Amino acid sequence: MAHTSTQDAGTGVTLRGGAKLRGVSKSYGDGEASVAALDGVDLDLGAGELVVVLGPSGSGKTTLLNVLGGIEPAGGGSVEVAGVDLTGRRPRGLAGFRRDHIGFVFQFFNLVPTLTARENVEVMVELTGRGERRDAAGLLESVGLGDRLDHFPAQLSGGQQQRVAIARALATDPDLLLADEPTGALDVATGKSVLRLLQRTNREGRGVLMVTHNAAIARMAHRVVTMRDGRVESVERNAAPADVADVDW
Ligand SMILES: Nc1ncnc2c1ncn2[C@@H]1O[C@H](COP(=O)(O)OP(=O)(O)O)[C@@H](O)[C@H]1O
Numbered sequence: 001m002a003h004t005s006t007q008d009a010g011t012g013v014t015l016r017g018g019a020k021l022r023g024v025s026k027s028y029g030d031g032e033a034s035v036a037a038l039d040g041v042d043l044d045l046g047a048g049e050l051v052v053v054l055g056p057s058g059s060g061k062t063t064l065l066n067v068l069g070g071i072e073p074a075g076g077g078s079v080e081v082a083g084v085d086l087t088g089r090r091p092r093g094l095a096g097f098r099r100d101h102i103g104f105v106f107q108f109f110n111l112v113p114t115l116t117a118r119e120n121v122e123v124m125v126e127l128t129g130r131g132e133r134r135d136a137a138g139l140l141e142s143v144g145l146g147d148r149l150d151h152f153p154a155q156l157s158g159g160q161q162q163r164v165a166i167a168r169a170l171a172t173d174p175d176l177l178l179a180d181e182p183t184g185a186l187d188v189a190t191g192k193s194v195l196r197l198l199q200r201t202n203r204e205g206r207g208v209l210m211v212t213h214n215a216a217i218a219r220m221a222h223r224v225v226t227m228r229d230g231r232v233e234s235v236e237r238n239a240a241p242a243d244v245a246d247v248d249w
């Protein structure tokens with residue numbers, strides 16, 4: 001299996017993820033109703049980077065994330081993610097890539113309401129055949145929910161539900177974790193606890209790409225991508241990303 005992984009010279013951590021997009025387009029609808037959600041996107045993301053994507057509503061952020069994660073194919077251009085060439089792959093061919101390389105975290109958590117926290121994590125292991133069911137409790141402990149294993153989503157706060165969602169995403173040991181406005185539905189303190197987890201998982205070497213409306217969060221990123229009208233408007237690199245504890249909004 002193709003893999004982009006390099007060692008960080010300083011820490012010895014294996015750096016995972018990374019992406020290379022060239023001339024990527026994606027439109028929805030036909031004829032006059034057609035909307036170019038992505039319009040010639042060129043983008044390089046390094047392995048092991050924490051990337052923040054900013055931009056106004058409708059600028060193509062979610063579409064970019066969906067193309068990177070193999071949720072939907074690009075309409076044109078070339079896409080390589082975590083060392084895997086996705087160019088020209090149809091939806092069926094993307095499913096295996098998603099399973100083997102990508103974790104997703106969404107704004108509204110998307111937990112299964114009829115399953116407990118533990119079962120929400122276990123079901124990911126069962127669906128993908130990756131990871132171990134018995135690790136579900138340990139993953140939930142690692143996100144601070146060791147005492148909430150048998151609670152249902154409705155019995156958990158928003159921040160706790162998002163932490164279950166992060167544990168679920170990590171159950172398959174993804175190279176790249178994609179998070180679409182993961183703090184968008186949370187208050188500041190709760191949002192910070194979620195960001196702390198995302199930063200921690202990044203420091204373990206995983207790529208993390210997060211869409212947000214909150215420009216303050218950009219300080220914790222290695223790379224900040226700003227989208228506008230389906231294009232990459234700017235890319236800024238940050239040699240010294242801030243610790244989440246030092247980011248305020
Ligand atoms: N499934 C879809 N069907 C039709 N249009 C869509 C669909 N998804 C996104 N779009 C359109 O594509 C553009 C970019 O959307 P999106 O990527 O969701 O932007 P953002 O996440 O930055 O708000 C918008 O104009 C949006 O209306």
Ligand SMILES: [Mg+2]
Nearest residue numbers: 061062063180
């Ligand atoms: Mg969006």
